[in-house]
Amino acid sequence: MVNREVLPFETEPVSLKNVVSKYLKYWHLFVLSLLLCMGLAYVYLLYATPEYSIVSTIQIKDDKKDPGAAKADAFNDLDIFASTKNIHNEIEVLKAKSLMYRVLSELSMNASYFVEGPIKAKEVYVNYLPIKVAVRQFNPLAYDNQRIAINLEDKNTFTLKDAFGVKAYKIGQEIVKPYATFTVQPNLIAPASDIKYIEVKFNNLTKLANSYNSKLEVAPITKETNVLSITLTDAVPEKGKDIVNKLIEVYNKEAIEDKNSIATNTVQFIDARLRDLTGELSDVEKNVEKYRSQHALTDVQAEARLSLNNASEYTKSLTDWDVQINVLTSLENYLRRSGSRYGLAPSNLNIKDPTLLELVTRFNALQLERQRMLRTTQPDNPLVQNINEQLANLQTTMLENLKNIKGGLVIARNQLRSNLAQNTSRIQQVPSMERDLLEINRQQSIKQALYQYLLQKREESALSLAASVSISRVIDAPAAGDDPVKPKKPLIFFLAFVVGVGLPFAFVFIKDSFNERVQEFKDVELITAAPLLGEISHNDTRETLVVTDKSRSLVAELFRHNRANLQLATLGQDNKVILVTSSMAGEGKTFFSLNLASSLALAGKKVAVLDFDLRKSGLTQNLGIPNEKGISNYLASEVSSIDDILVSLQTVSGLYAIGSGPTPYNPAELILSPKVNEMMEELRERFDHIVLDTSPVGQVADALSLSPYIDSTIYLMRYNYTFKDQVNIIEDIYKNNKLKNLMMVMNDAKKLKGYGSYGYGYTEEKKVSWKMKYKNRANA
Incomplete structure (x- = not known):
């Protein structure tokens, strides 16, 4: 005995054309989205305020x-x-x-x-x-x-x-x-x-x-x-x-104001110090005049000139040190005043110590920052309080630094005084009065030098106030562009185009990604290797029987295609009993069973279509024939002859139907009755083909109980209705051969173009190749 196994036909691989065709089905959605987004962009540009740079x-x-x-x-x-x-x-x-x-x-x-x-x-x-x-x-x-x-x-x-x-x-x-x-x-x-x-x-x-x-x-x-x-x-x-x-x-x-603030504070400090020095210098000059007048001093003895010259050098050095000590003392006294806490310290008094000069610079910078903050904030602001703490710390540091520098200068000055005392001891002949006069002259020269220095710095500070210039120079005056920089019309329209295309694309992609139902045959063939018998397009009419001797509709022609494919698939095999099932109700089993039987009858065959869905009858209701007696009555031995339940359909010659009959209380057990075998044997003798419209195998096991009596199985699936997970049921049945010669039919495929060019639900203008391959196997 030779068996022929039907292999799955070859399908087209995934291509750019297939992907584009998938989205072109929603072309109206893309057009609507583009029009909407472009319209919104146009309205936005009408109401948006243009801005210029x-x-x-x-x-x-x-x-x-x-x-x-x-x-x-x-x-x-x-x-x-x-x-x-x-x-x-x-x-x-x-x-x-x-x-x-x-x-x-x-x-x-x-x-x-x-x-x-x-x-x-x-x-x-x-x-x-x-x-x-x-x-x-x-x-x-x-x-x-x-x-x-x-x-x-x-x-x-x-x-x-x-x-x-x-x-x-x-x-x-x-x-x-x-x-x-x-x-x-x-x-x-x-x-x-x-x-x-x-x-x-x-x-x-x-x-x-x-x-x-x-x-x-x-x-x-x-x-x-x-x-x-x-x-x-x-x-x-x-x-x-x-x-x-x-x-x-x-x-x-503001930059000029900052500069002038420093210069003004320096001038005020120098003016105060000059007032004090003017009085001190006047007192010294009066003392000199009084001393000379009292002691009638006019000239120094010639023999003491050399020693006096040396003493003069020491005196000059002492004068330099004393000037520096006085400057530091004046600055220290200024910093110790209560009013100087938030005033700028003089920074141009020829301070030679770099550390002290840096501290003064930092102190003045913080003072300026504090004054700038106080223009817009309150004195109790945490930022102002933080600067106050920094100023207090800097003031303490500067005072400590002044103390250390002044101590070093005092030591150097004392050393000079010691040298001067040694030199003075060598001029014992010089009258003590001359020595007193020398001391007075030395004090006079110190104060006069300090007075001249401060007077010079005052003039420099005053000049800085008069010579304040801007710290920047305008190269290009402000100019506005002719065209607005916001909003950018090309960018807005481009984004509107991208969104207009992207939204429908994303919608279709997400819709397909999260859709749990079968959309195209690719969703099926990725899960099961069961062969595809054919497809049935969407039925736009309300008629149940669409295959008649005069029908030339697309649906009728596709049923004829499926009839031809079924003959090719079972060529050389006995294919009298054909079982039609699906995963769940609503996938079109009854519609397919009736029209497949009609197409076989139109080929000159005697065909019987049986409603073996004993739980929920639909065949007799669709045909408009009574269902008082049917298969359930025969299996329960309530009727003795098949002729009592057999109905001839006048619409198609050679087509007969048997209803399910009244719903029994035990349909699963009734199908296991030996009477089923008797009925199938008698029907095989009387009919060329027997089409069994059964219960959904994905919900009940009634269809599996009929496996011993069938020659082939047609498993019906419906686009956008059958769940993808239910394809696993087909794979299990096919792999374990629970139903003989299982073949799939895809129902409710959507039409894409005119008559003769149909995508059959998965790609535009795709033609199903009905070239079946056969593989001969010898059974021992």
Whole structure:
């Protein structure tokens, strides 16, 4: 005996065409998404406020590198003209919020102005409006981000509309509201304009400064230069240019103020010390005059000249040391004053010790930082308190350092005095009066030298105040671009296109990824190796029997294809009893069984279709024939002859049907009755083909009980209905041969194109190749 095994036909591999075809089924979704996203992008661009980029470049001057800086010998040791700028520090200063707040305050940006546009209100710079609002007091808590409307009646009157109603006022009249106290003034610098209706929004300068600060970009042009690029984006180019100009101006102004603050404090310190020295020097000169007058001293003895010359050298050295000690003593006394705690220490007193000079510089820098913070914060702010602690620590350190330096100088001075005493001992002949006069002259020279030194430094500090220049130079004045930088129309439309395509793509991908039902035959063939008999397209009609001698519909032709494939698959084999089952109800078993039987009958065969679903009958209901007697009656021996339950269908010649009969209480056991074998043997003798419409094998085991009586099995699946997990049932049946000659049929395939070109549910224009392969096997 020879058996022929049907192998699965070859299917097309996954290709770009298949993937594209999968998404082209949803072309209307892509078109709708693109139209929607492009429309939203267009609407967004209509209502979006365009912003323009304002760019300016400045050069930060370096006093040590700038050939134009002061180079006179008189300023060589003056710290104010000997600073080196750190470009990164200056960038942070320009981006400081406090600096931007001062800019907006000086520009009176307390209010923004809007006029009616074709689509929405448009902001206009105040310089182009006939009026301006001068805000004297503003309460942001009462009226933040709210607008008032001003309607100009004539040159002298206007009406104001706000949350409190509409009221008329005169130009120049002070208006007191809970949210602000302001005056509407005529704008004398504005050109002639016919604007009558203006909306005004009051601005919280702190929030506005934060907003502008976030849009401000300051960056060096290159790493090797001190040239900075300042970029600001604003919806009103003219306003943006004014802000950048004012920013540079205020930046220079604050730098000059810092310099002048140091110079002013130095001048005040020197003036106080000069007043003291003037009195002391006058007293010494009077003492000299009195001493000479009392002792009639006119000349020094000739024999003591050499020793006196040596003593003079020692005296000169002592004078230098005493000058330094006095300078340090004066600085120490200044630091110990209670009023100097938050005052700048003099930094240009020719302090030679580098450590002390660095401490003084740091002390002054912290003082300046504290003064800058106090402009915008309270004295009890933690940052201010932290600087206060640092200042106190630095003051203590400087006093300790002064004490140590002065101690070393005193030791050196005492050594000089000892040398002077030794020299004095060699001039025993010099009268004691001359020695007294020498001591007085020495005190006079010390005070005179200190007086001249302080007087020179005072002039230098005064010159620094008079010679204050800006620390930056504008290279390119602020200029706005012709085209807005925000929003970028090409980018917006590109993103809208990407989103418009991406959303449907993502929807289809996620839908398919999370869809647990069979979408295409690929979902089946990845799980089971069972062969595919064919496919049935979607039935658009409500008719149950679509295969008749006159039908030429697509569904009828596909049933004829399946009939031909079934004959090829069982060529040379006895294929009388065909069992039709599925995984669950609703997959079209009854529809397929009836129309397959009809297609076999139209081929000249005598065919019987049996409703072996004893639990839920559907065949007789679809055919419109009575079901009072059927298979359940025959198996229960309630009827003795098959003819009693056999019904001839007049629609198709040679087609007969047997209903299931009344639902029994034990359908599973009834199918195991020996009467089933008797009925099948008799039907085999009387009919060419017997089609068994059975219960879903994925839900009950009734169909498996009929396995001994069948020749082949058709397992029905339905696109977008059968679960992918249920394909494992087919693989189990096929692999373990629980039902003979199992073949699959895919039901409810969707039509893609005109008659003759159908994808059969998985690819466009894909034709199922019905070239079956046979493999002969010899059974022992």
